[in-house]
Amino acid sequence: MVTIRLHNTLTRKKEVFEPLDASDVRMYVCGPTVYDRAHLGNARPVLVFDVLFRLLRHVYGEGAVTYARNFTDVDDKINARAAETGREIGEITEETIAWYHQDMDALGALRPTHEPRATAYIAQMIAMIERLIARGHAYEVAGHVLFDVRSYPAYGRLSGRSVDDMIAGARVEVAPFKRDPMDFVLWKPSDASLPGWESPWGRGRPGWHIECSAMSHELLGASFDIHGGGLDLQFPHHENEIAQSCCAFPDAGFARYWLHNEMVQVEGKKMSKSLGNFFTVRDLLDQGWPGEVIRFVMLSTHYRKPMDWTEIKAQDADTRLSKWQELIRECGGEEMETDPQVVADLSDDLNTPGAIKALQDLYSKKDAASLRNSCHLLGIDLLSFKPRSALLQERRSDSIATLLKDLKRRVSEVRGEALAKKDFAEMDKLKTRLTDAGIEVRMSKADVQLVPGPNFDPTKLEALK
């Protein structure tokens, strides 16, 4: 059995991964709030934990891993979006979930075993809140139910902070009815304009954190193996989840290994709407970037380091994947074992850059079969991969396709004459114009190829008709 090591945020150390039950390895990852298209940052945990999911399935068996990732479909951001647009909340969340599936499918992410929606687990949340009140960890005041952080001495363990330090930071919500400024909401009242559910504390809706505690408990049990998400969730979201779950079920231990991926940047800067470098996965796909390229770029940086998205990395990935694909097309190859080095690298705290290096070595050795099969562990299917140039070409209209075909024939003719006469003036003129239009002209002894590049501009071909 391969030994997997994972960096556990709880201990700040790389630890040997030992599942509670090797026949049912359980992982929970925090999913999106569904009010808008997934941006590039949303994609990172999806891809990181998709690789972990694949690795766990590889090591423990496909049927031995349960992976749950939630949809937060009750949230004030969604309410705000509904109020802005006048649309129904359910309509917005349904649409956004469908988009999310489309976009993440395009990145090659496997669907998790469970994709629970918060609104389907309100009863479980209410039950957990009642349990917390009964055990003296939560209190009702002014129509709210709040978690009492002072009742849980270990609060702050995950994020390495103390309640007193955080209060010194003094960036906590002002709410006079809180016993302690750090207390957080489990349940809050809804007026008639807001979505709400009947509860022992009146009509209301859950606070943000309780859903993950309730759903992980329902689907994976009171204790399970891995809990993951973005680093920004470490505090307060995960800290609060731990407080809720461990106080409701003190002997269970909740999640044992906590994994956090670092943030995404764009061209060296934090992605933000004000900087104008904010974009969604759909934007990139629409620009013709293959899902595999987005995935490759993401995985070329280790998950615990900030990942900087740059155009040059995307181009590089596109080129490398194209080369790998050419090799497996030429050589074919039978089913092979996944390369042990790739497994070893991924088992070492998901060292995806190392795994990519190992794949590159397979390419250099011309080991097409191993390359193809080992790519699957990273979620890349080289057989179905289409480079950006091919995707862009597919989208071109028939008239342009015909024009390119005609031009190709013409280049062949002109070249034939030029070679016969040893006069290349006409040929060079034609080639220059094609190059100016963004077309790469490749000539071998046997054949001519016209490859439209990213700067391809069909309007510049008009003169050549």
Place this chain on the structure above:
RNA sequence: GGCGGGUUGGCGGAGAGGUUACGCAGCGGAUUGCAAAUCCGUGUAGACCGGUUCGAUUCCGGUACCCGCCUCCA
């Protein structure tokens, strides 16, 4: 203010206390009418200052700079 991370060659980005990371770009060569593509070869590192060591880019301490979280955020 609190907590955490980073600083590697032109760019991206790893592992390893002493032996080529890898990719892209560059350079030289093969090939080509010229190119492109491809193939072969190749130079350039480890923020700064100390310490441990026979030996550190790799371990420890400090300095500088950068970044993230602490507020909805993956």
